[in-house]
Each structure stands twice: as C-alpha cells, then as structure tokens.
Amino acid sequence: MTDPKDAATGDAAELVDQLRELAGADPADVRQVVSEVLAALDRAAGGTLREHLPETIRAGLDTVTPTLT
Numbered sequence: 001m002t003d004p005k006d007a008a009t010g011d012a013a014e015l016v017d018q019l020r021e022l023a024g025a026d027p028a029d030v031r032q033v034v035s036e037v038l039a040a041l042d043r044a045a046g047g048t049l050r051e052h053l054p055e056t057i058r059a060g061l062d063t064v065t066p067t068l069t
Contacts, residue, residue: 032064039064 022030039061042049050058 035060035064 019030022033038049038053038057042061050061
C-alpha cells in the first residue's frame with residue numbers, strides 16, 4: 001500500500017518541476033499563474049486559505065486579476 005505522504009511528496013515534486021519549466025520561459029508569468037491559482041483556491045475555500053499563507057503572499061491575493069489567454 002502506498003503511503004499518502006509519499007504520494008503527496010511525489011505530486012509536489014512534479015508540480016515544482018512543472019513550475020521550473022514555466023519559469024524558464026518567463027518567471028513573471030509563473031508568478032502571475034501561481035497568484036491566480038492561489039486566489040481561485042482561496043475563493044473556493046471561502047477565504048480561509050489565506051489564513052494559512054505567509055503575509056507576503058496573502059497581501060498579493062487581493063490584487064490578482066486573472067489573465068485571459
């Protein structure tokens with residue numbers, strides 16, 4: 001049986017790899033995407049996600065405007 005922590009660690013490593021690939025293209029774009037995702041997750045959680053984020057990230061959630069592609 002697979003340990004859930006091992007699965008979560010593998011998923012996190014995969015996400016980091018994907019972000020690194022994106023960052024090679026344009027780090028500002030990656031920051032924008034990550035901010036948009038965090039803002040969307042916070043909205044979906046009824047604003048409770050931000051309570052668990054560092055202040056520097058929390059402060060930026062209110063200023064995120066989704067980009068249209």
